[in-house]
Amino acid sequence: MTKKNNNKSLIKTVSLTPPSLQDNTADAERLIRAIKSRLKTNTVDIDLYLLRELPVLLRNWKYNVRCILLKDRSRWILTGIANSTDTIPITGLAVDLGTTKVVLRIIDLSTNQILAEHSFDNPQIAVGPDILTRIHYADQDEGLKKINRLIIDGLNKMIEELCSSCNIKPADIYLISLAGNTAMTHLFMGLNPHWIIREPYIPVVNKPGLFKAKEFGINVNPLARVIIFPNVGSYFGGDLIAGILFSGIYKKEDMSILVDVGTNAEVLLGNKHWLIACAGAAGPALEGGVTKMGMLAGPGVIDRITIDPLTNNIKAHTAGNAPPKGICGSGLIDLAACLFLNGIIDIHGKFVPSMCGSRLKDKDGVQHYVVVPASESGTDLDLIISQADLDSLIRSKAAMYTILETITSSVGISLKDLSVFYVAGTFGSYINPKSAISIGMLPDLPIDCYKSLGNSSLGGATMAITSDCLNEIDNIRDKITYLELNVNQEFMNRFSAAKFLPHTDNSLFPSVKRSRSRLET
């Protein structure tokens, strides 16, 4: 996303023929004519605010103008102009509006280089950490206004900080793109999300499109527009559409799958001809959220684990190489995989006492396995994983695999037919696909099929302001068929089969079988 001098850039520098008696076209149409020669368009909308400034600016700038242009479906909008000799960057802001984290990225729209990036906690956490609490809060008297204010004020504050970190002013931001789940997007727009969580689960809008930043109270350039990513429904939001845009799945001949793992697992399967999506609860275990030692990313979090097959010694890698304090989702999957591949847990995910040695402890009738002894931990306590933690992880991984099987079988294909398997989100950046395969959470594809997309929502939001792709975004959204996951007998059968490590049907995971072969002998 840092291509220089991208000719898809939304900034065009144009030279206007100065007016004469022979050519007395008005200022606005003179500018549009010059733009037209670059864009092959017949209509460029110019705001009243800009029209009022235009004649003096054009003459001061001797008719050489940098134009910031945005295509809204069928029409182009001039969202700003600058003197062609001016060196202050014309920038855009990409926003990944997460329920927990909000990530902002400022991009120089002339070069498409990232100037600054920062994340902050969604200030709506003050109301409640989860979506449901926030939606209920919004239903109270003035609740919607207040919760909307929280995110708007938070964004304004961070925009100011981020701008000063890269020596620009908020007024230098001419374009914003915002990708968030359906509820977060509603709360940002001041739309009541009341009906999102109530049958039949209706958002206020699917394709919000383009608005002026000042309509939302966002303090950037007064002409700036906000591109809001569309949603497919209450449970498949703009963050995922942004991810699909970023992945490019919708342009490829081969079939790919995109998985965004969190408390909810959102899955998109398809190619250039069709796209099918579903979302389902995978449980918080995959995020490391339920284990006693679970924590979010941060110094001291265990993100990678290996076990010496001879000594069963655990080697835990931590962020910042700090003494270990807890474990995140990817670490937990590594841990489960290592425990399983080394026979410390069996195919049911139960501890095998003979293999655990002194690490296995009993506390109030529940078995615990010491991952990091107190002597080596950053908390001066044993870092442990309990049988309950493992059970919960297995239910989550089984749900994940079942969703993957359900979506592929709904279009009559097998997971083996996938050419690329994208894993999105922070989780996707850290997860070791080999481990996820080992526990049967992800299918047994060649490791190089797995591609981590990182923050694909932010990536898609960045694309939206660095090239003309609003129609593309709409097309992606419109192409998606949403598959309702009915928890019927077939789903339950699949789920039960997936609750084994790696699976009841071992033949689905030949590589895991090979890895475990020494245990069988």
Add this chain to the structure above:
Amino acid sequence: MTKKNNNKSLIKTVSLTPPSLQDNTADAERLIRAIKSRLKTNTVDIDLYLLRELPVLLRNWKYNVRCILLKDRSRWILTGIANSTDTIPITGLAVDLGTTKVVLRIIDLSTNQILAEHSFDNPQIAVGPDILTRIHYADQDEGLKKINRLIIDGLNKMIEELCSSCNIKPADIYLISLAGNTAMTHLFMGLNPHWIIREPYIPVVNKPGLFKAKEFGINVNPLARVIIFPNVGSYFGGDLIAGILFSGIYKKEDMSILVDVGTNAEVLLGNKHWLIACAGAAGPALEGGVTKMGMLAGPGVIDRITIDPLTNNIKAHTAGNAPPKGICGSGLIDLAACLFLNGIIDIHGKFVPSMCGSRLKDKDGVQHYVVVPASESGTDLDLIISQADLDSLIRSKAAMYTILETITSSVGISLKDLSVFYVAGTFGSYINPKSAISIGMLPDLPIDCYKSLGNSSLGGATMAITSDCLNEIDNIRDKITYLELNVNQEFMNRFSAAKFLPHTDNSLFPSVKRSRSRLET
């Protein structure tokens, strides 16, 4: 313009399928889908303000909605919604923004019936009666803001009055169209008209398009849009484009001409294939502005005159049959025609003393003709016309005729080739074409070729809000070739020839020759 149940109406009543688990499209897209079935469009823009209200309104109204729709070039905009059972009229406001008079008309957009109409003096007259003074004023410190405020405040006040006169609220106005000359339009929009009057005469914008009423500070429905008629240049404004739309010239196979007579004569010639326009100074004489007895329309103004050929007695018809106080443009042309046809003035427009009798008086060496003696006048003074008044009228009528000859000959046709001759404006409603022909101001076409358009600017503005014709308006504007009137030798030759009554070339006016034949014998 008062067709009932016009199917071109911008109001569509739609019934939405209520949401269900099988059909969980969002509220906005559900509404758009219903609209789409009526309009065959893929995009309908909905304002944020409306989106915020939409879910509650749709549910309260049981998904039956009246929609006010406006097409802005390629996209449709939803400018308002109402309960389908609501009986408050959904209205639009057409504005003829004249330099002197502003005329407002409120139209029920469901039936296209006129609910109320009123005119008021343009409050900018306080700054100066003419365009030039106002443009200079706008150049002063805060001048533009102040002069813009004058018209906006004036409009808001009159809108309120007009609304209460027909029992609606300003919030019931969802659409406004505004047709004015280029300078008045600029001042309304808050655009600096500085460059309009300075070589090379550049407006800020030619095709302003569509704006929100609240951007201008017009207090109507918060969602209301304003359609602003485009201009061809500094001297051919939106009022004329509205007139062309109203006349329908641009749709006809035959060639027609449209003349708007005032201090400036604006002329449009063409048919469905081409349109050519020009504007030129005709002098204020045609408006009755310079004669001592000249006055604008009002009670006591002489608007029609006949002379008894036997007694030379003048019969003056006045507005409201009040005692005569003055004369307006159409009366003056009648007067000149009668004087000429009865030999009281000669082909040079000079008084023929032998024919004038006691009505001819001398005052300070200038000859005056008593039109109405003091005993019969409403002012207790003689109402007189001087030789200087007549000279001025003849220069104006010669300029008018020269402009008509120039524009027709520029495309190689003769005035005789015209099938319809439209005369626009208040002037056009009162002028007697026979009189105008008699003095050689208008060409000697059969009388039934002449059609008075009335307030064609208001008529066009009305069309803009009662049917989807924004593209048509743009097309008219783009089709017009503007002919610069160069005052060269050819023009001067024509002008000199036209300074005779009716013309040097008598063969151009056979009907006048016949009428005057008794004088020749």
